[in-house]
Amino acid sequence: MGYSSPETRCNRGSVRRLARCGGAPIGILLALTLAGCEEKAQSQAAPPPPPVTVAQPVKRTVTDWDEFTGRFEAIQEVDVRARVGGFVNSVEFKDGAIVRAGDLLYTIDPRPFEAVALQAEGQLADARGKGELAKRDLERSLNLVQTSSAVTEQAVDQRRQALQAARAAETQAKGALKAAQLNVEFSHVVAPIAGRVSRHLVTPGNLVQGSEGGATLLTSIVSLDPIYIYFDVDEATYQRNSRLWSEGLRRSSRDTSNPVQVTLTGETKPSHEGEMDFLDNRLDASTATLRSRAIIPNKDLSILPGQFGRVRIIGSSPYEALLIPDTAVATDQSRKIVFVVKEDNTVEARPVVLGPLDEGLRVIREGLKAEDRVIVDGLQRARVGAKVTPQMAKSPAGDKASAGDKPTAGAKP
Template structure:
């Protein structure tokens, strides 16, 4: 009886154990691995290799080559203003007219005095000739001959005085027409018709002003470190000096994104400003379209080196790692490496790389955000191209 009971218990336990064992075995089965994601696509390119030149950038201000204050040179009432305010005038154009009548009268009076002096010279000459003839027969004394010689010399001196007075009178008459001494743009008229102007040397009345327009100067200041570097390059024969060479200058006007004017270096000062530690430089710019006015600001670029071969990449290929600039380089096994680089200036919209790259490196120029250091990528070859057309103005 007891044995049958035990046998029944064993038979009931075996199915339960089999179920538990099957569950445990199922849990121990190895799960299949998930498929690895594909390598992200990126565009790579070799750095652009080309001849380039470094440039220094400054802020400058335009100024006229010639600027003249127009003042009255004779005293009188203004009878006419003959120019339009702000117009372009030529040298010799009449700007003002001053009442000339008193100066015409003075000129006529001076002419009469000259004629009188010449008549006296003729008379003195005839008297001297007569005395010279009479002295041969001793009809008169030598003393009379001397007196008549002195009278002739005095009459001739009077002619010189009268001629000077006539020249002055004619000059004053000429000054009643105030003319432009240079080509340029005239300012507004400061004196209207009917006003009395003073022509004295100490207080001549200011009438207007003229500034020349073409060419035009562009002044700027460079700091001492740039001057020292350029001097060193000149001593090494790697850059021409702007003191004796009209080095090219590229100019970007306010509101423009790239250079639209060109000029050349014209002057470097002979000393540094002790207050600012800067050296004043000057470029001369053709302004034939008269679009630039004295006083305007502009950005200018002056060559800072001779030509050399450089590697260039777009700025969009650059990333920042703390204080370093890096580029992502795809190695031969298509894994990504972060490469620190030393940056140079922009040229044709591309960044010059001083150090850190080789010409055959494959750098990521598109898809930078998908690249991870040490991870594989699917590179597609592209090309680094200049932003500006070859031979055009550099941005």
């Protein structure tokens, strides 16, 4: 039995029914029957316009932030070196531990220095005794001069000079004793600052050199709280910020501690806040950048010197802007576009000028109005000029207030 399509079977059945009725020419009946079947087939094949999710842009007050890559550095960093030479007796710290200023780190054999200090004490006592004797001799000479001529003026001058020499010798002895006592003190190496200590570089029993012969490096200490982050600002950004400052639209970081936010490696949003601390006095001629610095609290000591971070600093005064989800922005060669549903539910591609991201939404500087319906989901089903079935998002523009809502306060300080 041969194959017959549904349309053929439909046409044959219709012709038979009309033929039994009689009265109508076969040609007319056949034409009417074919037209009716074609209309039915077309009505069954035409799909409805594809559904898309639309939302109106969010309207709120925002502040632009400039973002740079920076590296953390310790505010204080010390190489701990031996100040006196000798054999190391002990290491008094745990590698990598937190130490306080004044904590004992190393002990160097103090006995040679204690012996020198003891000798200096004896020399000082001798100098003091000679000074007392010279003083009494001078007093006796002055008395004899006043009562008789047994002592000449020359003898008095000689005894006065002897007293001065004795006092000078006493001063020298005091200095020698102080130096000896300092060497005894330096044999106990203490932490000069608070922070995290590195590993010990010298073990007990080794001979170390003092400052007079190239001091031996024992360990190092870096401070952690607070901590610096250094970053380089490009010349264009510096010029723009200077222009905003001259127009009174932005405070200069030279005389104001502008707030900064820092995002660490692996993070998606800022986790630390701080303030600007320093701007260099010239641009680097090789890179055309300005070295800048911010100071960041580090209470939990989680940030270490040498880490990288993304630094955000205020780049404008607060202004009202329209924002949409960043996923609603498409790229058409060299321009950015969004798809807007017009009043007749047809799709239009709208070129836009983008601004920065703000709390997950993209600022649109030009190309959109607050009442526009932007396709935020179902872009793959939208075709320019074709009709769609728009459905308003439950939370306009990505769980934010809609354009008709009251603008919020500044998104950033």
